[in-house]
Amino acid sequence: MVIALDSYDGNGAPDKKMLQVVQEIFKAVRLDAHMEKLTGFALSTAMPVFETIEFLKSGKIRANDFDALICCSGSEVYYPGLYTEEDGKLCPDTDYASHIDYRWGCDGLKKTIWQLMNTQDGSRGDASNQSEGPIVEDLNSSNPHCVSYFIKDSSKATKVDDLRQKLRMRGLRCHPMYCRTSTRMQVIPLLASRAQALRYLFVRWRLNVRQYVRSEDLIRTSGSYVRDDIVPKESPFVAYTSGDAKAGLIADALKQRIFVKLGDLDLLFKDLLDYHLVVKHKLA
Known part of the structure; x- marks a missing residue:
């Protein structure tokens, strides 16, 4: 059960x-x-x-x-x-x-997600300054196969389908999702x-x-x-x-x-x- x-x-x-x-x-x-x-x-x-x-x-x-x-x-x-x-x-x-x-690259994925979520065109930005964007990494809820983020401003957050498509265009196949009443975003491997x-x-x-x-x-x-x-x-x-x-x-x-x-x-x-x-x- x-x-x-x-x-x-x-x-x-x-x-x-x-x-x-x-x-x-x-x-x-x-x-x-x-x-x-x-x-x-x-x-x-x-x-x-x-x-x-x-x-x-x-x-x-x-x-x-x-x-x-x-x-x-x-x-x-x-x-x-x-x-x-x-x-x-x-x-x-x-x-x-x-x-x-399989095909899980956590470090490169984190940088790409920050760029996509915190800049309008996905261009490179200062990933060290996360306080200005709509998300911030939730280190306590992350693990080697799950990158978790707090959603600070849901109105500015990218839709899951759009985010998944942009990640795939960059060769990153994974599963992004909003959870916990859309207060968190989690990204897990393709096979998970x-x-x-x-x-x-x-x-x-x-x-x-x-x-x-x-x-x-x-x-x-x-x-x-x-x-x-x-x-x-x-x-x-x-x-x-x-x-x-x-x-x-x-x-x-x-x-x-x-x-x-x-x-x-x-x-x-x-x-x-x-x-x-x-x-x-x-x-x-």
Whole structure:
């Protein structure tokens, strides 16, 4: 079960209501002993790993409750409880890092982005003086495969499609995106994304990726995450609950779409990814 943590306030800080949502989802799964045995959790977010862990801690949720963390818009993948350093710090998946490193030139990319975002014609300027432009680098949220920026003035920021086109014209193929209620811009490698990170996990865990439904091209348009881009209208694979839904209601939504044959432990997920259910919480 993949939980996308994508609710932020006007400053780009994660919405505290998401903590309750995560807690209720955990409780919903644990209400059914068979479902609990067969269910794993992954968290997908635009936040860096340190901020994600601190946010979870504020709601008394352990990172180890998740089998995987996809952080910084898919530029890093972590496995809490499995790969940690001596001081307890999580280690990113090095195989995934090697996979997405293809044609990734971070230093040259930073200079080009600054020129494109802070000058009208993309001409060379003084990259050391970032205070005058609409963006400034967010060093704390950046990593070797993600360049993150604060958006100081969204009215002066370049549209993603235009920025991507200009970068490609300069031989830089990557994925720029606005996130966290457009308070941040992140640029990640060509082979990296949250969808690609999920695909990587499905292959690693030998899940049936062919039955995972998504529309990657439509997701990346300016409209972004329109419901019809993911699944058809009135699809039986989508369940909606209110923002304050408790574990019982979430469990009922899950049970309506899951069929378990206890005799041979054959879990049938209504023709999708061994099962892929979208539970959308409308947060006030």
